[in-house]
Amino acid sequence: xxxxxxxxxxxxxxxxxxALAKELTEGTCRALGCTPDAVQIVLxxxxxxxxxxAGKLFSDT
Amino acid sequence: xxxxxxxxxxxxxxxxxxALAKELTEGTCRALGCTPDAVQIVLxxxxxxxxxxAGKLFSDT
Amino acid sequence: xxxxxxxxxxxxxxxxxxALAKELTEGTCRALGCTPDAVQIVLxxxxxxxxxxAGKLFSDT
Amino acid sequence: xxxxxxxxxxxxxxxxxxALAKELTEGTCRALGCTPDAVQIVLxxxxxxxxxxAGKLFSDT
Amino acid sequence: xxxxxxxxxxxxxxxxxxALAKELTEGTCRALGCTPDAVQIVLxxxxxxxxxxAGKLFSDT
Amino acid sequence: xxxxxxxxxxxxxxxxxxALAKELTEGTCRALGCTPDAVQIVLxxxxxxxxxxAGKLFSDT
Numbered sequence: 494x495x496x497x498x499x500x501x502x503x504x505x506x507x508x509x510x511x512a513l514a515k516e517l518t519e520g521t522c523r524a525l526g527c528t529p530d531a532v533q534i535v536l537x538x539x540x541x542x543x544x545x546x547a548g549k550l551f552s553d554t
Numbered sequence: 555x556x557x558x559x560x561x562x563x564x565x566x567x568x569x570x571x572x573a574l575a576k577e578l579t580e581g582t583c584r585a586l587g588c589t590p591d592a593v594q595i596v597l598x599x600x601x602x603x604x605x606x607x608a609g610k611l612f613s614d615t
Numbered sequence: 616x617x618x619x620x621x622x623x624x625x626x627x628x629x630x631x632x633x634a635l636a637k638e639l640t641e642g643t644c645r646a647l648g649c650t651p652d653a654v655q656i657v658l659x660x661x662x663x664x665x666x667x668x669a670g671k672l673f674s675d676t
Numbered sequence: 677x678x679x680x681x682x683x684x685x686x687x688x689x690x691x692x693x694x695a696l697a698k699e700l701t702e703g704t705c706r707a708l709g710c711t712p713d714a715v716q717i718v719l720x721x722x723x724x725x726x727x728x729x730a731g732k733l734f735s736d737t
Numbered sequence: 738x739x740x741x742x743x744x745x746x747x748x749x750x751x752x753x754x755x756a757l758a759k760e761l762t763e764g765t766c767r768a769l770g771c772t773p774d775a776v777q778i779v780l781x782x783x784x785x786x787x788x789x790x791a792g793k794l795f796s797d798t
Numbered sequence: 799x800x801x802x803x804x805x806x807x808x809x810x811x812x813x814x815x816x817a818l819a820k821e822l823t824e825g826t827c828r829a830l831g832c833t834p835d836a837v838q839i840v841l842x843x844x845x846x847x848x849x850x851x852a853g854k855l856f857s858d859t
Contacts, residue, residue: 494849494856495806496740496777497822500596502799505830507725511736512829514728517802520821525806525814529730533740533777535683536726542568543597544799545575547590551799553572555666555673556623557801557838558639561718563616566647573646578619581638586623586631594801594838603690604719605616606697608712612616614694618679618716622840629786633797636789651791655679655716657744658787664812665841667819669834675816677746677788677795680761684739688769695768700741703760708745708753727738734738751847755858758850773852779805780848 495521496533502551503538510536556582557594563612564599571597617643618655624673625660632658678704679716685734686721693719739765740777746795747782754780800826801838807856808843815841 497517505513518532541552558578566574579593602613619639627635640654663674680700688696701715724735741761749757762776785796802822810818823837846857 494844495804496779497805498803499826500801500803501830507733507735509830510725510728511733513826514733515731516825516829517822518728518731520825521804521818524817524821525810532728532730534728535722535740536728538726539596542571543599545571545579545595545597546799547593548576548579550568550572550575552568555661556621557840558622559620560643561616561618561620562647570647574643577642577646578639581642582621582635585634585638586627596801600616600718603693604721606693606701606717606719607616608715609698609701611690611694611697613690616716618718629794629796632786632789633794636794637792640789640792654789654791656789657679657783658789660787661840664815665843667815667823667839667841669837670820670823672812672816672819674812677790679744681742681744682739682765683741684769692769696765699764699768700761703764704743704757707756707760708749722738751855751857754847754850755855758855759853762850762853776852778850779844780850782848 494531495525495527497521498535498537500537500539502544503540505538555592556586556588558582559596559598561598561600563605564601566599616653617647617649618657619643620657620659622659622661624666625662627660677714678708678710679718680704681718681720683720683722685727686723688721738775739769739771740779741765742779742781744781744783746788747784749782799836800830800832801840802826803840803842805842805844807849808845810843
């Protein structure tokens with residue numbers, strides 16, 4: 494606890510995933526005063542054809 | 555804001571995704587009075603073996 | 616099946632919720648060719664202090 | 677109407693998915709007194725590089 | 738890991754919540770072969786005016 | 799476009815929410831190279847009676 498779910502465009506590298514996990518965990522601990530082992534993070538890769546804004550798919554913009 | 559997450563069976567065409575994004579955005583704006591650019595939609599394709607109802611996987615029914 | 620989760624700012628009226636449920640269901644059926652009874656929708660009311668963009672809470676903007 | 681979303685490491689067999697759907701549905705009915713047809717379950721397979729705890733990706737631990 | 742999110746109608750007793758946590762954890766361990774301490778469950782109470790099926794709010798049916 | 803959902807125990811102060819929004823946004827931008835305005839964050843407060851680990855509600859541990 495806390496549990497963090499991140500939806501982001503697919504295509505990120507393993508290094509970016511590592512960096513994101515580290516940054517979000519450390520930032521959460523600084524903000525909430527929890528310990529790193531309490532923080533779980535799940536990353537979900539979303540295709541641009543599966544994400545829309547203002548009625549349009551990002552694969553079409 | 556609003557953020558809409560749709561879980562649906564995999565296999566929809568790109569045209570269906572476009573239509574769904576357009577319909578959900580326009581419908582949301584009509585109902586809530588928000589503007590299209592405020593509406594974000596994420597579509598998640600679910601395999602039938604990953605969706606169950608009444609204790610049974612849809613891939614088995 | 617589809618399952619639709621909507622996160623939106625708190626404060627919407629019951630009429631807006633009715634309209635949103637109707638619009639999203641009908642729009643989904645038009646786009647995907649499914650029947651209304653297959654569509655489930657959950658609305659989640661979010662306080663402005665619990666939604667942030669560009670690093671700022673909406674309650675502060 | 678309970679809707680259950682399960683995030684789990686990828687790689688489970690179809691038999692494990694069947695067993696999980698059955699167990700979660702029956703357990704929910706016993707605990708809440710609902711009927712099986714009211715229970716929907718979606719399983720999401722997560723790669724170890726997309727799940728982190730204590731700031732580290734499970735693919736790195 | 739696994740992480741289980743349950744959306745259910747509001748109004749369940751603390752005993753039902755205890756029973757549900759126990760049932761879902763034990764059932765998951767039987768089905769997937771994981772240990773209880775690996776299983777996290779979050780319960781979300783949904784008002785009937787915030788859940789719709791076939792275009793209608795459950796508070797109206 | 800990263801969309802971040804955080805589930806955390808209820809009871810955090812407004813200052814903690816501000817700090818968390820700032821930290822997660824800045825950390826995401828450093829890790830993924832996106833801009834702050836692309837990052838949306840929703841915080842969800844969970845009662846201890848609605849979060850379980852190892853089959854037990856946190857309100858009981």
